[in-house]
Amino acid sequence: MAIQEEPHQHFWRPLLAEAMGTLIFVWVVLGASTPGGPPERTPPPVLQPALAAGLAAVGLAHCFREISGAQANPALTMAFLCTRKLGALRAGGYILAQCLGAILASGIFYLVLPAVVFSYNAGQALGMEVLSTFQLTFTIFAVEDQRRREVGELGSLAIGFSVTAGALAGTFSGGSMNPARSLGPAVVTGIWEHHWVYWLGPTLGAVLGGVTYEFLFASSASREKLVA
């Protein structure tokens, strides 16, 4: 199956980028604002969501800047509209996509995760690991893609900042995003409880993140390699 750049992609892909960008941004900020766990309900220090938001924004700029401008913010889109840098139709589409992304992120965060069947904590942790690693891997694939085309700017920083943003967002599950990081202590301490979560979650998130980037957002050079 060969993928070709269809004309309608020029319309839909930026909308999808704005929806996904806002989803990731809102989800990171919500995750980083969560109290540390059921026993202690004190909110985290203000610095935590503030840093998570800024560091995630650096990552998102790498992922979506070339596609939609990575605005992820209706207020910004209004400013671009009022200074004639964006047409009314496109601005309207962006704002709608941003609102959908934000509502979806909040829905996942507040509703879906607690409702997972098998185990409350393991299910939440799994969901957080999937999303944190999705966000990280997506950024890494975008950085690699840009490096291949020598467009990239500050790739290592974007990746490092996504690691911190993901770790802050996934606070109450441990924010591992990395099976090896969980395997080491398990082997040494002998504590294997919920260990599968830290293999399944990050791997699922990473594979989904990589495949999503390659099929939906990668420059054609990178995509052709995939479907060859």
Added chain:
Amino acid sequence: MAIQEEPHQHFWRPLLAEAMGTLIFVWVVLGASTPGGPPERTPPPVLQPALAAGLAAVGLAHCFREISGAQANPALTMAFLCTRKLGALRAGGYILAQCLGAILASGIFYLVLPAVVFSYNAGQALGMEVLSTFQLTFTIFAVEDQRRREVGELGSLAIGFSVTAGALAGTFSGGSMNPARSLGPAVVTGIWEHHWVYWLGPTLGAVLGGVTYEFLFASSASREKLVA
């Protein structure tokens, strides 16, 4: 109405830049030093204003470096004067502009906000959202402008750092700067209290920030597009 580069702009624009830069800087630092809200009056950890100051400085360097050097600090201006990098008249003008900007920022911070009529908390929050988003949008427009002229350096970082600086500055209003980020949780949790603040404030701040940059500070290439 066509805007042309007038000779007197070479004198007034750097002064305006120093005043605005110092206004934004002082306001961010004051905001990030505020106790978290009326119930808990404990001051924030030292790290919060320190990081807000440094990250805001990175954003301001992008906004005003080409125009005035983005000193925003009378002590620095004195150092440039003493090393003959700045004339006495210009240095005097800079210091005056910086002091005016700092006094204005403090005035807004300590006096105007609490006096807003309709609702103490909503009014303060609105003011903080307007200023936080103004600062963020201003930085984004400066980065885009520099990218267009290929002058930009580290644009994504400046934007991400402005997000964190704005979030720290706007701590007690939530530092949203983004209607979508507030809409998502409102839809899911059904809590809509003061929701209009998070649409009006950021949108007002972003439009003001964008228009101010375009009309007063943008390179002519960018400005012509606006007034075409």
Added chain:
Amino acid sequence: MAIQEEPHQHFWRPLLAEAMGTLIFVWVVLGASTPGGPPERTPPPVLQPALAAGLAAVGLAHCFREISGAQANPALTMAFLCTRKLGALRAGGYILAQCLGAILASGIFYLVLPAVVFSYNAGQALGMEVLSTFQLTFTIFAVEDQRRREVGELGSLAIGFSVTAGALAGTFSGGSMNPARSLGPAVVTGIWEHHWVYWLGPTLGAVLGGVTYEFLFASSASREKLVA
């Protein structure tokens, strides 16, 4: 003894890079998650390991990106495998190397350090100083090597971030990594307890880090200078 690039190095060096990268990453995260010392057992704020992980990732990207891609994460390797950017054999080798590195880091962290004979605290501190400084020096040598070949990107940041990551990782030993930083206060306050630790540990770690980089990972230009 002249070192030449042997064919088998193309197979083993990336594996070694992944093992070492994961070892350093896991060790930094474990160190930054440790409670501050025996008297106070409260865990550190979430921000600490999250920042340590992200900042260490920036440093590792500089050290190993050219050699193995600096994935240091089985989930990422799976994503590269699923998008056909990495062959099955190599991916398997990477994951094995990552798991070994992570287990080794955890083993050093949980088992070896407390068992040191002469003194519990001094031994732990020595070990932490060796590893923190090893990590820092390794990054500095990689940055210098890349600067010599004009490949480097953001070297100063990678070094500064490694300082912070190492200081967070070595929290309970003081995270000095620098004999001068320990000498100054000792001279002035007259407190010389365990002072030798802060000369032996950092020096051992730095020399090991520098020699390891030069002999195992440096570009040939840099290595030739060493063995001339």
Added chain:
Amino acid sequence: MAIQEEPHQHFWRPLLAEAMGTLIFVWVVLGASTPGGPPERTPPPVLQPALAAGLAAVGLAHCFREISGAQANPALTMAFLCTRKLGALRAGGYILAQCLGAILASGIFYLVLPAVVFSYNAGQALGMEVLSTFQLTFTIFAVEDQRRREVGELGSLAIGFSVTAGALAGTFSGGSMNPARSLGPAVVTGIWEHHWVYWLGPTLGAVLGGVTYEFLFASSASREKLVA
């Protein structure tokens, strides 16, 4: 008086750079590790000195990398010696200079400041402001100098990080480094106590920092402008 590049400067200037670099580094770390003030004696969170160290290192790399390599660390110098990147005589000189710088920083920090006559708190605050602003201005002059020669890398970041490092180091005096930032609240709140400290300290520090850089470390292009 015309300044010319004398041969002996090639020997002494790197030594001076190492001494000054270590002085600034050790002083920033000591300042950022100080408890917040006489009433509350709880040490600051670990993150504070760790971040101050890393961010100061980024600034120092800009200031001294071209002159001495900005090692500021005897352990690093040993690693460069052992890998034959530095001769024995020069390495010995560096280590001596580093130790002197560190002892001087500690001496200023522990002994000189409390002994100031007129007022304990105002004197300490003045000293901290002078040193914090010295460090910041020195970095700004180095960045400007490198920009003029198009050598600079990441100048805005180095400046922003120096702002944060200086603010963390000067915690207990407020870490203002900026008269305007202190003037604004004073005008609005009417609290003028010790206000002169925040004009004298930063201005003294900035002028000293700027003049020191220009006379001792600037590239000749920049220095000639000064003495013309």
